[in-house]
Amino acid sequence: MKKETVINDIKTAGVIVSAALVLNSCDGDKKALSEKQMQTVCHKTDSVVKTDQYYRVAHSMNYLADKQVNEYRAKNKSLVKKYSSSYIKKEIKEEKLYKFMMSSLKYETMALDDSDVIIDAEDYVDHSERNDNINYIRRNERWFNDLMLYLSGKYNDRQLLNSEFFKIIKDKNLRQSFEHNTKQIEKLSAVVHDTDSVQNSIYTKYFNEYKSEEMKTKKR
Numbered sequence: 001m002k003k004e005t006v007i008n009d010i011k012t013a014g015v016i017v018s019a020a021l022v023l024n025s026c027d028g029d030k031k032a033l034s035e036k037q038m039q040t041v042c043h044k045t046d047s048v049v050k051t052d053q054y055y056r057v058a059h060s061m062n063y064l065a066d067k068q069v070n071e072y073r074a075k076n077k078s079l080v081k082k083y084s085s086s087y088i089k090k091e092i093k094e095e096k097l098y099k100f101m102m103s104s105l106k107y108e109t110m111a112l113d114d115s116d117v118i119i120d121a122e123d124y125v126d127h128s129e130r131n132d133n134i135n136y137i138r139r140n141e142r143w144f145n146d147l148m149l150y151l152s153g154k155y156n157d158r159q160l161l162n163s164e165f166f167k168i169i170k171d172k173n174l175r176q177s178f179e180h181n182t183k184q185i186e187k188l189s190a191v192v193h194d195t196d197s198v199q200n201s202i203y204t205k206y207f208n209e210y211k212s213e214e215m216k217t218k219k220r
Helices: 003-016 035-049 053-091 095-107 127-140 142-151 157-161 172-219
Strands: none
Touching (some): 095 127, 142 157, 157 172
16 A cells, blocks of 8 residues: 555544544543443453554554654764764864763763763763853854754754754755755654544544443443
């Protein structure tokens, strides 16, 4: 089945089961149903969605799209770290700053003295020196600060693409590859979002049906 056909099937499923709903937790309305009844509702819902054609298609597409998003993100990270490392080796002459930047690049954070990241002894930088380096970087090497925001997850790929980073690391091949990967990430992220919505909508539809049945049983 072609990718476009599968996506169309997912969109059709979304229309059939109406607009996407936020998936309710199986903790549900404890006052309306007993814990055992809620477990029954959840068990029935979990079982039926496994056999629902549209849910299964959406689930498969969601898994594949999410996997590809992570692969493209890994490629982008690898690219910027490679080119940044080359730039630092060529342009950064001050020894302490050079060491700090290379260590930060290695661990993808500038918080080398008080973070949860386990670092090697030779990469350790005391608190005072770390702050001096960070302040200097924020004033004079903004491209590196943008890079660290990206590597630590505070910037997404598009934000880095539009940041100071690519004004300093001027390499046509890097930019083209990074931009291509970013476009793919954005397209695939939309698929992840849409298929999440379809799965949630279908699950909620069945969940509410079985919950209604259990409530009718309780009233008898």
